Amino acid sequence: MSAAAAIAVRLQGGLDAADLGERYADWLARIEQMHQDARALPNAAPAFSTLDKPLARATVGLLTSAGAYPHGEVPFDVADPHGDPTVRTIPGDIDVADLRFAHSHYDTTRAEADPNVVLPLDPLRALVAEGVVGAAAARHVGMMGFNPDPRRVATESAPQVVELFRRDAVDVVLLSPG
Numbered sequence: 781m782s783a784a785a786a787i788a789v790r791l792q793g794g795l796d797a798a799d800l801g802e803r804y805a806d807w808l809a810r811i812e813q814m815h816q817d818a819r820a821l822p823n824a825a826p827a828f829s830t831l832d833k834p835l836a837r838a839t840v841g842l843l844t845s846a847g848a849y850p851h852g853e854v855p856f857d858v859a860d861p862h863g864d865p866t867v868r869t870i871p872g873d874i875d876v877a878d879l880r881f882a883h884s885h886y887d888t889t890r891a892e893a894d895p896n897v898v899l900p901l902d903p904l905r906a907l908v909a910e911g912v913v914g915a916a917a918a919r920h921v922g923m924m925g926f927n928p929d930p931r932r933v934a935t936e937s938a939p940q941v942v943e944l945f946r947r948d949a950v951d952v953v954l955l956s957p958g
Contacts, residue, residue, distance in 0.1 A: 800828065831952060834914075840907075841917035841950040842870075843941060845925030846891055846898035846958025847883030850874060855882035856924040863927035865937045869944065870920040876901055885926040886958050898958050917950045925958050 831838060847856050849868035857864040863884070870879070876895040881888035891898045899920065907913040921941050927933050945953055 833951065835952070836911055837914040838951040839915045839917055839949055840904060840913050840952045840954060841945050841948065842899055842901065842904065842920040842954050842956060843923070844899045844921070844956040844958065845923050846886075846956065847881045847888065847924040848879050848891070848895065848899045848922035849882065851878045851880050853880075855880065858882050858884040858924070862929060864924045865927050865930075865932040866923070867937050867940050867944075868922040870899070870922050872916050872918045872920060874901070881958075883924050883926065883958050888958075891958065898956055900954070900956065904954075914951075917945070918948050919944060921945075 847858075848870060849855060850870055853868055856866065856868075876899070879895040879899065881891045881895075881898075896902050899922070901916075901920070904913065904916050908916050921944065923933075923937065923941075
């Protein structure tokens, strides 16, 4: 079994919502220390759910906040001090060499050298080929994670992402930060 397959099997065992809640609270505290102008917009109840089918029959989509976008598309606005809450659709069959990165809060050099570190398309494809995952989504999503006021992400971007993944019958979305 490949390392990627072993990780997928562990993930299928479920998420510990209490542990995730503690980690989220710790993360919010760090954000408040680093960005005094940041506004927290906590979820009343995080929307974690269990997978109702075997992973080997599930369609998996990727969402990265690493500022990934397809070559030839409009890059994220890294000059805006308020961030860029917009969404870029990434075709499921894109060659990772055709990905570009625009982000104002991390050095994108390593992501540009190997896009799989922030958008693991090739490992996902390998899991599909091994039969561990049923299918990769027809489309994935790139966003720029720096948005100190998350209201536009919550009211505009997130519903757009949810609708895209629902239309594509995605069962699992793997979030990958930048």
